[in-house]
Amino acid sequence: MRVLIIEDEEKTADYLHRGLSEQGFTVDLARDGIEGLHLALEGDYAVIVLDVMLPGMDGYGVLRALRARKQTPVIMLTARERVEDRIHGLREGADDYLGKPFSFLELVARLQALTRRSSNHEPLxxxxxxxxxxxxxxxxxxxxxxxxxxxxxxxxxxxxxxxxxxxxxxxxxxxxxxxxxxxxxxxxxxxxxxxxxxxxxxxxxxxxxxxxxxxxxxxxxxxx
Missing domain, CATH: 1.10.10.10 (Winged helix-like DNA-binding domain superfamily/Winged helix DNA-binding domain)
Incomplete structure (x- = not known):
C-alpha cells in the first residue's frame, strides 16, 4: 500500500516514515503543502496523511485543491482540539481526523479502515x-x-x-x-x-x- 505523508514537523515526519515503512507500507514524504499537493496530484496513493499546519499552503488548502481533481482518501492530523476545526476539515473533504499526540497503532488501523471503505481501493x-x-x-x-x-x-x-x-x-x-x-x-x-x-x-x-x-x-x- 502506497501512502503519502505531508508533514513539516521533522520529528513527526521521520517517525511516521520509519514506522509505516516497517509496517510494510511504501511511503513518500513531503514537508510543505506545495510539494505535498504536487505529489498527491501526480502520484497514485491509497491514502494521504495530511497535517493541517504546513508552510507554503496549509492542509485545508491542499485538501481543497486535491478534492477538485481526485478523491484519494485523506486522514488529517492536527494539534488543534476545537471541534469546529475538525468539522471544517471534514467539510473540506477529509475522510478522517486524528488529533496530536496520537497512537501510532491507531493511525495504522485508521489507514487500513480508510482503504477498506474507499470506493476506489485495490482489490481485497x-x-x-x-x-x-x-x-x-x-x-x-x-x-x-x-x-x-x-x-x-x-x-x-x-x-x-x-x-x-x-x-x-x-x-x-x-x-x-x-x-x-x-x-x-x-x-x-x-x-x-x-x-x-x-x-x-x-x-x-x-x-x-x-x-x-x-x-x-x-x-x-x-x-x-
Whole structure:
C-alpha cells in the first residue's frame, strides 16, 4: 500500500516514515503543502496523511485543491482540539481526523479502515494460480499453506501480484517497494527477489516468480 505523508514537523515526519515503512507500507514524504499537493496530484496513493499546519499552503488548502481533481482518501492530523476545526476539515473533504499526540497503532488501523471503505481501493485479495494474497490482513497462502513473509517481502509480493503478468524492471520495483530515489544499481532488489522466491516457489513444482533476462521480473502462473 502506497501512502503519502505531508508533514513539516521533522520529528513527526521521520517517525511516521520509519514506522509505516516497517509496517510494510511504501511511503513518500513531503514537508510543505506545495510539494505535498504536487505529489498527491501526480502520484497514485491509497491514502494521504495530511497535517493541517504546513508552510507554503496549509492542509485545508491542499485538501481543497486535491478534492477538485481526485478523491484519494485523506486522514488529517492536527494539534488543534476545537471541534469546529475538525468539522471544517471534514467539510473540506477529509475522510478522517486524528488529533496530536496520537497512537501510532491507531493511525495504522485508521489507514487500513480508510482503504477498506474507499470506493476506489485495490482489490481485497489477489489470486495468482494457487497463491492467495490478502492485501488488508497482509498475509499470503499458497496451496493452503501460510507463507511466513517479512513486511518488506509482503510489499514486494503484493506489488508483483497486483501487476501479475506484467514485467517489472528492477528500477520500477525499487520505486514501488522502497523509495523513488532508491539506487537501482545496488543488489537489494536481487537479494529481496531471491529470498521471496525461496519462500514462494521453493517447496512447489509450479513456479510463479520468473526472471526475464535483461528486463526484470514477472509473477504469473504458467501451469497448464
Amino acid at each position: 485479495q489477489v489470486q495468482v494460480g494457487d497463491l492467495w494474497i490478502d492485501l488488508i490482513a497482509r498475509k499470503a497462502t499458497r496451496a493452503g499453506q501460510r507463507l511466513e513473509l517479512t513486511a518488506k517481502e509482503f510489499s514486494l509480493l503484493s506489488v508483483l501480484a497486483r501487476r501479475q503478468g506484467e514485467i517489472l524492471s528492477k528500477t520500477a520495483i525499487a520505486e514501488l517497494v522502497w523509495d523513488i530515489n532508491f539506487d537501482s544499481d545496488a543488489n537489494v532488489v536481487e537479494v529481496a527477489i531471491k529470498r521471496l522466491r525461496a519462500k514462494l516457489d521453493g517447496p512447489f513444482d509450479n513456479k510463479l516468480l520468473h526472471t526475464i533476462r535483461g528486463m526484470g521480473y514477472v509473477l504469473e502462473s504458467r501451469a497448464g
